Amino acid sequence: MKTLLSNKQLDLTLHRLAHQLVENHINFKNTAVIGLQPRGIHLSGRIVQLLKKITGNKDIEYGKLDITFYRDDVHTSEIHVPSVTDIPFSIEGKKVVLIDDVLYTGRTIRSAMDALIDFGRPEKVELLVLIDRRFSRELPIHPDYTGYTVDTILTQKVIVYWEEKDGKDEVVLIDKV
Amino acid sequence: MLSVKHLLGIKELNTEDIGLIFKTADNFKQVLQRTIKKVPSLRDTTVANVFFENSTRTRLSFELAEKRLGADVVNFSASGSSVSKGETLIDTVKNILAMKVDMVVMRHAASGAPWFLANHINASIINAGDGTNEHPTQALLDAYSMREKVGDMKGKHITIIGDIMHSRVALSNIYCLNKLGAKVTVAGPPTLIPKHIESLGVRVEYNLKKALEWCDVANVLRIQLERQHKPLFSTLREYALYYGVNREMLDSLSKDIVIMHPGPINRGVEINSDVADSRQSIILDQVENGVAIRMAVIYLLSGKRESELAV
Structure with a gap:
């Protein structure tokens, strides 16, 4: 097991990501943030919290998207039980920042874009990820904001721990047995 | 899974x-x-x-x-x-x-x-x-609709009224509601209630008024004439008189109960229009x-x- 981001490093990275978002979206008047269920929402929750603090805009539109029904492997893997989708606003004509914790094959993001389009036509979609597992992509998908880039092999797994769920903030790389 | x-x-x-x-x-x-x-x-x-x-x-x-x-x-x-x-x-x-x-x-x-x-x-x-x-899917959607209306099914009282004998909806409902912890009563004329149905863990009640007074939700079933190969009651009019759910009956109860029907409805037989179309009815939510x-x-x-x- 190797620690990729410690508690302190993770905190710095989150702040950097939030500031990068503010650079491009200023006050988030026409930008919505959408976290991907189930594991991206802890990250998106933290980012939105920081964005509110930095911009002073308390009404940043923030939703959660579940992509279970849009997966392309319904018949090849075990059936997945969906989490809640909660997008209480229109994304029509807005800029949308999709947020997930780990970018690996890119298939989740492919599904997420399909799912998102069913809610309307955003002006632009951007992708923010905490960990980018480089060179593992199966689709031409690239993040716009990256917390940490790591080169991994198939037998490795990245695990992101969150204080509110796991009792600690940490990102580790493990070897699957 | x-x-x-x-x-x-x-x-x-x-x-x-x-x-x-x-x-x-x-x-x-x-x-x-x-x-x-x-x-x-x-x-x-x-x-x-x-x-x-x-x-x-x-x-x-x-x-x-x-x-x-x-x-x-x-x-x-x-x-x-x-x-x-x-x-x-x-x-x-x-x-x-x-x-x-x-x-x-x-x-x-x-x-x-x-x-x-x-x-x-x-x-x-x-x-x-x-x-x-x-x-089975009817029982699932019935229980789902009930749960939506009255909350967790545990301990809730459900009455199923009518042609219990010929009804697959009744049997699936009984299995489903029992598994969810609800209490079930079946009500109807004795000729339409199978013998030994108590062995499924349900109560039997022949008096409609008592059955309705007891329950939180009443699931009213259709009289399935197409499955009745011998006469099991005299006339539809007589059935409606004793077992038809009408407004007067509901108003005489001590509380508001939820009314369901799996369709198709025989209006004026097992249920009157002033019940089927009332705000107590969740028939279209079921659909x-x-x-x-x-x-x-x-x-x-x-x-x-x-x-x-x-x-």
């Missing part, structure tokens, strides 16, 4: 299965409220709706559920088909499966037909009503929830597919 490969009857499901179906249906219900009421989960699946018995609601509801999951759908009804030329059930279904169909939704007049079929073919089967035995429940069942059964369908 469900504990079963087919949905043949509620009898074979466990409480976790029912919980999982409800949870998944919650998600689909939300999908159905969007502008684009469709997801692509089953875009590589073909479903055959095989109906050997008449149906409006159930067939439409299944077809909508399948289409909203992105599946391809073929419909078959026995009238006007080769069944009238003497083709057997297995042959009919095997021929349909030979056209690369992945899932079969079947309604049949013979109780047990879906179990028989499940023993002979490999595709997933969903029972859409078999004779006087079970109608709405039916699509979400069927989407959930089809989705959950569509997992890991057998690589080779034995045809």
Whole structure:
């Protein structure tokens, strides 16, 4: 097991990501943030919290998207039980920042874009990820904001721990047995 | 994951299965409220709706559920088909499966037909009503609609009124509600209540007023004249007089109860219009929830597919 981001490093990275978002979206008047269920929402929750603090805009539109029904492997893997989708606003004509914790094959993001389009036509979609597992992509998908880039092999797994769920903030790389 | 490969009857499901179906249906219900009421989960699946018995609601509801999951759908009804030329059930279904169909939704007049079929073919089967035995998706959508209206089913009092003898809805409802911890009473004329039904863990009540006074939710069933081969009550008018649910009766109760009916309604027989169309009635919510429940069942059964369908 190797620690990729410690508690302190993770905190710095989150702040950097939030500031990068503010650079491009200023006050988030026409930008919505959408976290991907189930594991991206802890990250998106933290980012939105920081964005509110930095911009002073308390009404940043923030939703959660579940992509279970849009997966392309319904018949090849075990059936997945969906989490809640909660997008209480229109994304029509807005800029949308999709947020997930780990970018690996890119298939989740492919599904997420399909799912998102069913809610309307955003002006632009951007992708923010905490960990980018480089060179593992199966689709031409690239993040716009990256917390940490790591080169991994198939037998490795990245695990992101969150204080509110796991009792600690940490990102580790493990070897699957 | 469900504990079963087919949905043949509620009898074979466990409480976790029912919980999982409800949870998944919650998600689909939300999908159905969007502008684009469709997801692509089953875009590589073909479903055959095989109906050997008449149906409006159930067939439409299944077809909508399948289409909203992105599946391809073929419909078959026995009238006007080769069944009238003497083709057997297995042959009919095997021929349909030979056209690369992945899932079969079947309604049949013979109780047990879906179990028989499940023993002979490999595709997933969903029972859409078999004779006087079970109608599992109806029971699931009934319980789901009740839960939506009165909360957790544990300890709730449900009365099922009418033609219990010929009703697959009644039997599936009893299994389902028992598994969810509700208390069930069946009410109706003695000739329409099967002997020994108490062994399923239900109370029997012959007085409609008492049965309604006891319950939180009343599920009113249709009198199935087509299944009654000998007279079991004198006239429909007499039945309506003693067992028809009307406004006067509901107003005389000490509390407001929820009224359900699986359809099709015989207005003025088992239920009056001033009840069926009142604010206490959730008949149309049942229909709405039916699509979400069927989407959930089809989705959950569509997992890991057998690589080779034995045809």
